[in-house]
Amino acid sequence: MTEFRPPVADLAYALKHVVGYDQVAELPGFEHADFDTVTEILEEVGGFMAEVVAPTNRAGDVEGARLNADGTVTTPTGFKEAYSAYVDAGWGSVPLPEEFGGGGFPRTIGLAIQELTTTANMAFALAPLLTQGAIEALLHYGSDEQKQAWLPKMVSGEWAGTMNLTEPHAGSDVGALTTKAVKRADGTYGITGQKIYITFGDHDLSEQIVHLVLARTPDAPAGTKGISIFIVPKFLVNDDGSLGERNGVHTLGVEHKMGIHGSPTCVLSYEDATGYLVGDENLGMRIMFVMMNSARLSVGMQGLAVAERAYQQSLEFAKERIQGRAIGATQDSPIIDFPDVRRMLVTQKAYIAALRRMMLLNAVHVDLSTHHPDAAARARADEIAGLLTPICKSFGTDLGNELTSLALQVHGGMGFIEETGAAQHYRDVRIAAIYEGTNGIQAADLVGRKLGVRGGASFLEFIASMRELDGELAGAGDDFASIRAQLSAGLDVLEQTTRWMLRIGAADPNSALAGSSPYLRIWGLVVGGWLLAKSALAARDLDGDSVAAAQLPLARFYAEQLLPAASGLVGAATAGSRDLFALDADALGDVVRRTARV
Template identity: 50%
Template sequence: MITPRTIDDISSILTQVTQIGDMSSEAFSDFDTDLVAPVLEEAGKLCMDVLAPLNQPGDKTGARLESGQVYSAPGFKDAYKAFQEGGWMGMPFPEAFGGQGLPRTLAVAVMEMVQASNMSFSLCPMLSFGAIEALLEHGSEEQKALYLPKLISGEWTGTMNLTEPQAGSDVGALKTKAVPNDDGSYAITGQKIYITWGDHDLTDNIVHLVLARLPDAPSGSRGISLFLCPKYLPDANGEAGERNGVTCIGLEHKLGVHASPTCVMEYDGAKGWLIGEPNKGLAAMFTMMNSARLQVGIQGLAQSEAAYRVARDFAAERKQGRAEGVEGSAPIINHPDVQHMLLQMRARTMAARAICYECAKSSDMSVGGSEADERKLAKEVEEILTPIAKSWSTDVGVLSASLGVQIHGGLGFMGETLASQLYRDARIAPIYEGTNGIQAIDLATRKLGLSGGEAIPRLLASFEAKCSELEASGDADLKRVAAHLAAGIKALQDVTSWMKETDMDTRLFGATAYQEMFGRVAGVTYLARGAMSAKDAGSNSAADLVGLALFLSETDLGDIAGWAVRVRSGEAMDRQKRMDLLS
């Protein structure tokens, strides 16, 4: 669910916090900040008029499987046609393949609106984003020419086929085989599970990107390759032709996102083509995964936004008890406890939005920056923020959805409410595309060592500089934010140094707490930066940004010292003590 106020908040973060206007450069020659408002307005019409009305009916109906063909929930096919014809799929992709060449930052803002309106629907284009980026980076010129125009236009959709029954996050344990054919293709045989939108009736073809092993492949993750395997083999004109040997043999029964078909896919000698080099599939997989991780972070943010709007509207109407200054029975939005819950939801939503958009902007600038050093530093920030955007935002989505149920009271626990659906839908996001624990491991190991261990301290130093600007701003509320933020940054710097020196087991025991600390500090920093920008520009959003930054600095940074203790908790409880307690 989105509202016109949602669009205002998105615009505020894009323009004041993320400062998307900085990207009106040679790299994005067709982009101008004047595009932001009309793009968001048109996307809002699609979301509010087409996608949102299908959300609850789709949850009740779901997709169905008949004779190896998956049929989407009623209305989804027409909705996808509207999405495709609107050109929404191609926004951030090269014009050479039919895209619009616009910043990824603006595209993820649009996808947030789509995801907030109908998460089940949004998962279909989300997977296509990853497939397109993998082909752009790793595909052959022939593969790009044949498949990218169809994927970027939305005429065909893409999937990621990674997981197998015996191999969840451990992709190195996969067993799907790829045997060379005489014509340069490969015969792919095996089974994949949890394949989101692995089959459907929305488009004429589906392009599966499949991890498999060559006959002479090394064991483990070093021996996996990536293959392109379409549902229908393209004919001489590049159109969907003969059916390939890939079939959906089952649909998973899930806690939420019922209208998104999660498929068990059977490959029986299906014809596929190698993407990139043999046994180098891991690099291509991570191209898909990193794209998906930011998109899933946006998804968590979107569910938080939807939960807030639903809960806020309910609280404004639901009357119960008495409140100061209100005659008679008061709408529950007047009760301080409800106000506190709603403020948590809105403030954390805005902070998550700021983190995700900053990650997207860094991705844009890592390829579009005018100087090599600018591109290098932007890539560092993207690398650091990706696990935080994915994990912190999806945790916020679950928290906000839970608070939304709480605000609805007993009614929120009833299955017919949107509040309960949002809670069920949001719960998957911390799990897939690398669980949030895996994101914490990534942050505390690979990202901690990025650029010789200097990347994270460099980012924290930029936070520190921004904090000094807040202190010098002359605004009493921003000075108060600065005091809390300074303490938070110092605590995060201290545990960062400690993590570099401690043993790996102790470090990983505190990794999730470290990730939480990082998200809190980053969220307040970005909101406060936007608040200063908005005040300087005389923007109507200034008061909101200042107030929300202040609220989060008091709440999410108020207990930052306790989180630092949690990061170090492995010192007091070594591995053996933990295992003994788990007996």
Template identity: 70%
Template sequence: MSQYQPPIADIAFALEHVVGYPDIAKMPGYEHADLSTAVELLEQCGEFVAEVIAPLNQSGDQQGSVLQPDGTVKTPDGFKDAYQQYVDAGWGSVPLPEEYGGGGFPRTIGLAIQEIMTSANMAFSLCPLLTQGAIDAVLHYGSDELKNRYLPKMVSGEWTGTMNLTEPQAGSDVGALSTRALKNADGSYAITGQKIFITYGNHDMAEQIVHLVLARTPDAPAGTRGISCFIVPKRLVNDDGTLGDRNPVETVSLEHKMGIHASPTCVLSYENATGYLIGEENKGMRIMFVMMNAARLGVGSQGVSLAERAYQQSLEYAQQRQQGLAIGAGGESSAIIDFPDVRRMLLTQRASIAALRYLMLLDASYVDKSQLDPDPDVRSRADEIVGLLTPICKSFGTDMGNELTSLALQIHGGMGFIEETGAAQHVRDVRIAAIYEGTNGIQAADLVGRKLGVRGGASVLEFHATMREIDADLALAGSDFTGIREELERQFTALETATHWMLRTGQGDPNAVLAGSTPYLRMWGLCTSAWMLARAAVAAAKTGDARLANEQLVLARFYAQQILPQSAGLLGAATAGAQDLFALDAHSLAGTGRKVRS
């Protein structure tokens, strides 16, 4: 496996020229987070993860986390020490509130840190990611007592956090959960039930784990309306802040997974464990969505991160691997990078990664605007855009993570299929990202079912208009941009056609809209990616850096000509309706000669 090199220059260009970070840094509360300070911080973080975290990636995958006979979980060699260094350096606290010991930097910088951390070692990065999600929930809905008791050490990273949603019978249908919460005389609750798929539900990297658990109180309404959210610590916290007795939370088993082997995915059992209500009873889903929405953007970024790590490795391999003789080349053999199809795969990776990075950081910038912009109208509009972009980022980002890591493996040829090269690990690790934090099908359903209808469709149509504003910039940029401009016009028109069909059809035939939701979301992913690359190319042309300008122009033109045209090809699938999806019963789907369970 090649040595990871954090792409700080690419991130810095994105921040300064593509997503408008200097404007974010001018907002109240971010005066200390100017661009130069932020980039210097990212450089230091990059050095840390490259030296400390990245070297543990392959060894951690090979060793995995192990459940010990005494019920504790041992993470791979080096993880505990690396996590302590991570805490001591304060990297997890950078984008968190200063009030509780954080660095007070914007979410945009936090996402950039997360990208390089995940590229270095996805399995390791999941622990801080889940902790940050738990922090967000407590910040938004926790009482002052809960905030003061738990947040300082969670923000520092000394204590870690989890999300406990899923149960054996309740996956995407969270409302089917059966974990019980009975109120105690002292105001706490006794939590009983079993949770599965709990990332870092038990480990040896921190002495305390703060579980956020969804449970149902007696006589609660059925479904999601009757769910409450509780803090259930691994160890009880004394009044003076020290740790007390173990809470009855037991690790039943660790899942044996396709990838992210170093990350312990736990089955947890709660037997009258002491929990503390966050917010009000029956408001748990609202609280959990705070965690999940933050995590969904982070998961989308995982697609970028693994694609970047795999790209670096495949590029190095393509430069070194001698095989055959390229047309016009001398000597006995050529490096495979000299063959057109390998170049196509490499450029597909490079352009797609750049586009996705810009898109993720753009979404994060709107998160920052939605929270701290002085103008309430700007905050409101930014919040709408976050709602629109987040399912696109999560779903398209992770779908592309699967496709791009697979391309990187393909460049390795047969050696990519051999575990020792490390190429296969990236494919295995990224595969979960399209599944957890709401499957990508659920993201597509969210897009067409909730986000398109905001203000009767006006919100999404305004965003269409915003994307079309790039046309004037491309026209002024010169003839080199003509092909990009023409293709964007064609594809934006196809996307708008699909959008109007979705808006017309949704109320009368919701199944038809849901049937086309996944190809429709991919149309959005392709169009927004091409739009961001066009923005980057226009911006780069104004920097005076000829090499940078040429690179960004080539990426934007390649994407527009060779990848973006897929979008219009999906228009038929997006608007086909649901008739054929339900035209065959189970017996017909099984085909001739196959048995179907009754």
């Protein structure tokens, strides 16, 4: 296993030279978050993650979280100490409001910290990630009293938070949930029902867990319109703020999963547990969307983060493993000298660079959407964040699967042996394409909700803004000629498929949905190519910077060798739904009939 080396230099490069972090640092309220300060913080965080959190990753996988006979949940060796150190250092509070004890830094920096945490240990990082989601919901919709009561200790990390949506028959269809919330005379609610797939639903990292639970009041409308959201703490809190008796929530089971073994995925039973309504009744879905949009970006980031860890390990292996002799070599070669191994490494590195820039760009627009003084600028930033979020989530996590597979492949037979550690990354990251809205649901969100914003103008304007790079590429000389040509071709493909989607979508939504996943991937490929081109252009002025020196080869490799995949997806994006439904369910299974008539 290799040590984890925090990719702070690339984060800093992307912030400064690619995604326009300076715009964020100029926003009211972020005056203290200048570039030098945030890079210092990221250096500190990176060091902490490498030294304290990364070493817990393997034990987390091997031991896993476990449910004890007494109903408590124990996290793997080292998690508790690492979490305690994390809380003491205050890393989780950096992007949270100063009013509640946070650092008041932008979401962009919060995302970079999440990336470093996740790269160190994805399973561990889920605890603060879920807490942050719960905090955001309370910040937006909690009463002042609720904020004062719950936020300070959640912001510090002393108390953890969870999100409780899923039930056995209500997964993607959240509106089908049946957990009941019955109002009591004292204004609290009695919550009764069963929730599944609750990440860090119980654990021993913090003394208190604050569950945010979706439930339905007795007279609520059917479906998503009748969902309310409640604070349901593990322990009731006394008036003096100390913890009181145990609330009616209990852990029925911890799932046996393919990966992220260190993260307890719980089945929770609520039995007339005391809950406190957030906002008003039937506002639950609106509140969940606040949490989900943020969480979706964070989950996209997980694809990137685990891919980074896996890449680092595969690179070290490729440098050290001697096997055979490369062409022209006079002695046995490390496998990094073989072109196809190089392809696997450079593919990882180029996609990782593209993803990191894409995630940060998304976060920058989140910050602009919340903090820009101009309402029109906020609104436009919100549109762009809305466009980028499903792309970051799906493209990021699809690539998480693909890139960790390449990293495993670099190891040859050793990659399949668990002790090597490469398999863990491949297993861990696999959930990210599923949870927080499957990648198919992200694609449906892209064409179903986001595409129609201002009749498609939001998308077309973003495409036009990407085309503005063409002038600079044209003036950048021969080194950039293929990048310019391929980016232009990619943008043409993107615009063409976008216009097809706009044309077909209203008349035949099933056909738009049929092409939604390949269409999303076209977006991901093109935005990635555009960002790497920007990255390479910026590098021209940065002699002697070793991160900068890598940008042109990476951008050119991406443009010439990865981006052209976009053109290969046009057929799938625009074929419509006919052939997807040409075979009925029986015909789809029809390979097994007896063969008498063949």
